Amino acid sequence: MRVEVVAVGTELLLGQIADTNSQWLGEQLAASGIASHFHQHVGDNHERIVLALRTALARSDAVIVCGGLGPTQDDITRAAIAEVMNVPLERHSELVSTIRGFFEARGRTMPDNNLLQADVPRGAVIIDQSRGTAPGLICPVGQKVVYAVPGVPYEMTDMFERAIRPDLLERQSATGERSTISSRVLRTWGASESALAEAVASRFDALVDDDRVTIAFLASGIEGIKVRLTARGTDPAHATALLDEEEIRVRELINANLGDIIFGVDAETMEDAVATRLLARGATLAVAESITGGLIASRLVNVSGASTWFRGGVVSYASEVKFDLLGVARGPVVSPEAAMAMAEGVVRLLGADIGLSVTGVAGPEEQDGQRAGTVFVGLAIGGTLEHVALRLPGDRPRVRAYSAISALDALRRTLDRLA
Amino acid sequence: MRVEVVAVGTELLLGQIADTNSQWLGEQLAASGIASHFHQHVGDNHERIVLALRTALARSDAVIVCGGLGPTQDDITRAAIAEVMNVPLERHSELVSTIRGFFEARGRTMPDNNLLQADVPRGAVIIDQSRGTAPGLICPVGQKVVYAVPGVPYEMTDMFERAIRPDLLERQSATGERSTISSRVLRTWGASESALAEAVASRFDALVDDDRVTIAFLASGIEGIKVRLTARGTDPAHATALLDEEEIRVRELINANLGDIIFGVDAETMEDAVATRLLARGATLAVAESITGGLIASRLVNVSGASTWFRGGVVSYASEVKFDLLGVARGPVVSPEAAMAMAEGVVRLLGADIGLSVTGVAGPEEQDGQRAGTVFVGLAIGGTLEHVALRLPGDRPRVRAYSAISALDALRRTLDRLA
Numbered sequence: 095m096r097v098e099v100v101a102v103g104t105e106l107l108l109g110q111i112a113d114t115n116s117q118w119l120g121e122q123l124a125a126s127g128i129a130s131h132f133h134q135h136v137g138d139n140h141e142r143i144v145l146a147l148r149t150a151l152a153r154s155d156a157v158i159v160c161g162g163l164g165p166t167q168d169d170i171t172r173a174a175i176a177e178v179m180n181v182p183l184e185r186h187s188e189l190v191s192t193i194r195g196f197f198e199a200r201g202r203t204m205p206d207n208n209l210l211q212a213d214v215p216r217g218a219v220i221i222d223q224s225r226g227t228a229p230g231l232i233c234p235v236g237q238k239v240v241y242a243v244p245g246v247p248y249e250m251t252d253m254f255e256r257a258i259r260p261d262l263l264e265r266q267s268a269t270g271e272r273s274t275i276s277s278r279v280l281r282t283w284g285a286s287e288s289a290l291a292e293a294v295a296s297r298f299d300a301l302v303d304d305d306r307v308t309i310a311f312l313a314s315g316i317e318g319i320k321v322r323l324t325a326r327g328t329d330p331a332h333a334t335a336l337l338d339e340e341e342i343r344v345r346e347l348i349n350a351n352l353g354d355i356i357f358g359v360d361a362e363t364m365e366d367a368v369a370t371r372l373l374a375r376g377a378t379l380a381v382a383e384s385i386t387g388g389l390i391a392s393r394l395v396n397v398s399g400a401s402t403w404f405r406g407g408v409v410s411y412a413s414e415v416k417f418d419l420l421g422v423a424r425g426p427v428v429s430p431e432a433a434m435a436m437a438e439g440v441v442r443l444l445g446a447d448i449g450l451s452v453t454g455v456a457g458p459e460e461q462d463g464q465r466a467g468t469v470f471v472g473l474a475i476g477g478t479l480e481h482v483a484l485r486l487p488g489d490r491p492r493v494r495a496y497s498a499i500s501a502l503d504a505l506r507r508t509l510d511r512l513a
Numbered sequence: 514m515r516v517e518v519v520a521v522g523t524e525l526l527l528g529q530i531a532d533t534n535s536q537w538l539g540e541q542l543a544a545s546g547i548a549s550h551f552h553q554h555v556g557d558n559h560e561r562i563v564l565a566l567r568t569a570l571a572r573s574d575a576v577i578v579c580g581g582l583g584p585t586q587d588d589i590t591r592a593a594i595a596e597v598m599n600v601p602l603e604r605h606s607e608l609v610s611t612i613r614g615f616f617e618a619r620g621r622t623m624p625d626n627n628l629l630q631a632d633v634p635r636g637a638v639i640i641d642q643s644r645g646t647a648p649g650l651i652c653p654v655g656q657k658v659v660y661a662v663p664g665v666p667y668e669m670t671d672m673f674e675r676a677i678r679p680d681l682l683e684r685q686s687a688t689g690e691r692s693t694i695s696s697r698v699l700r701t702w703g704a705s706e707s708a709l710a711e712a713v714a715s716r717f718d719a720l721v722d723d724d725r726v727t728i729a730f731l732a733s734g735i736e737g738i739k740v741r742l743t744a745r746g747t748d749p750a751h752a753t754a755l756l757d758e759e760e761i762r763v764r765e766l767i768n769a770n771l772g773d774i775i776f777g778v779d780a781e782t783m784e785d786a787v788a789t790r791l792l793a794r795g796a797t798l799a800v801a802e803s804i805t806g807g808l809i810a811s812r813l814v815n816v817s818g819a820s821t822w823f824r825g826g827v828v829s830y831a832s833e834v835k836f837d838l839l840g841v842a843r844g845p846v847v848s849p850e851a852a853m854a855m856a857e858g859v860v861r862l863l864g865a866d867i868g869l870s871v872t873g874v875a876g877p878e879e880q881d882g883q884r885a886g887t888v889f890v891g892l893a894i895g896g897t898l899e900h901v902a903l904r905l906p907g908d909r910p911r912v913r914a915y916s917a918i919s920a921l922d923a924l925r926r927t928l929d930r931l932a
Binding site (some may be wrong): 101106107108109110111112113114116117118119120121122124129130131132133134135136137138142143145146149157195262275277279287288289291292295298299306308310311312313324381383387388389390391392394395396400401404405406407408409410411413414415418443444445487488489490492 | 523524525526527528529530531532533536537538539540541543549550551552553554555556557558561563565568572583584585586587619621623624625626627644646660663665667678729731741800802805806807808809810814815817819820823824825826827828829830831833834837838862863864909910913922
């Protein structure tokens, strides 16, 4: 059972809106153990919608088409489906009453074009509209099926959950297929995608002919590389058991080859990892930021309950602020010494147990004789001062973002070492 | 000339990441006057990528395929293109040197699998990699063409601008097609989408039968509502003239109905708007942030040349930091008085001309008897103290983000008033 999503709307092709519907449907189908091999976007054009639907029906067993069911002249999905089914559109009298009732209940006059929404391809089954005026449709095409739903996410999700998913699962169980797909993401910081791939290559190769478990690598921009484990089980418990087993294997390979680079699982962020360790230690944190300009602090306050362990920070962007407020010795401000003095200074100023600081060169010009991408992280912890020197790639915003997560990672590793 | 975008990656089908690449490419193609009738998503599977490419080549003149060019075992786009071209993959010796050089420059050992990225379908032209290790490819298929780019947005956008757009425009001009679509975005803060639509309704209606100029509204999440003007001209100068004319009309309608809510044009951000005014005034700024936790400072340092006018800031997350460091009177910290004292305190502490502060309740619980979403902005400027009271909607991250841009907008309007 393979389902293809076809999202209709010229605004999608023009990039005017993001296609959140296909993403949501992809997630839901996977969670229900239903395979999806293709998605399409197509504009508001009759011939092209017909072509997209025929393409989808040729390579998939079911199609969910989103959008183009509204009351205006550019809502032409109904007519395209009728052509693919090779049947006429017929005005549905019960739908006419429902749509009229929708307007009457709100004391509004119904523009006549709303009745277009009561036109239904002969042979289609109606999915009642509970949140808008456009009904959904279940349209048989030979042994296959086209589901049509409005493009408004609020209406689409309701119809999927209420009518489409149950219908798909029934069709799937009729074919004797039974499975659940689950996945789990291990989040890493500090290794390249290729180094990770090499670390788990033996396991990856062993899984090539296994259709139950797969490993994939996702570069997540500034948040590191994600390793995604996906398992197909006979039911949710089986899929989870497969993931648990696989996670142990993959963690061992990564730890053995690359060290402690996994900082979180699924939605867990680097700041969550830091928060857990600070809470366990009962320690408070203050930050002094130059190059990152407040990015670290703004990440930390996103953690629920941050007020327990986060005191606050100083954004010492001007050098004088580093000298006068944080007590950094006058001189170059991009140096290990300056980083450590910033960390020490902010601990004193804000009365925290631990101080974390970052100073560096965002570029493109060099500063204090240091190249762009040169960054020093300072740590004041338990009366001692430490620093970590980094060389980071990318343009200004990227160097900043990498500096922020690298500083948090340095704190995570230090807290683990001292635990 | 019709271009189809094919985004490769099982994670797209599973809904694990949003396909921002197709959206961005759609926007760029439209802006360049190049038509796009279809997009596809396909998973990391050889046969299905081949099928998706063949489908795209059958109905479009050019295909941009994003993703699957990396160094790992699931990066199989190169092989799929070679099959569609009916040619072998050949290892490209110059690419081998470039990729080795990339690692050597960073003092890192190159994992061998990186050399997979030097495999090129015979007959393909290489788009040099300037930001990563994977090169892009320009692959002729009869009279048509497949462009392959990495899925990492940062690398993809660079290759599109540097190599693909110029190549497409050249192919398009060879076909004799002529028209340029240009667009301009007016960025607003502080009015709803429906209020904006109502403000320009007369002009919107007048343009319904005009195929040269259109107006659209884009809700941009935390960055306000964008009003996009799009013009189709005979050449770039004509399109620009149409936009200039339309901008004057639309600005007048918005200003007359909603006041000074347009803060920028196209890529201009709220912090850019603030920076321009501070520079003109020759004044320096310091910020004191509680609820926003460093967000305002991190936005400000993104402005090129911020060190001229930005001193830095204090993230006074714990109340004691507000009392002890900023000199806020002990008592409730979510109040107009606390906001003004924070602004005054940070001006003194950091030696700036102007102080901007924010204190508020991110929620979901109330604080100091104030409901979630209650936010006070403080301003210390020219020896006087002011405040602005706001009530903002949304969950914690949203209230924070709205607070940051609202505070900057308050500063923008104050600087204009005092100018």
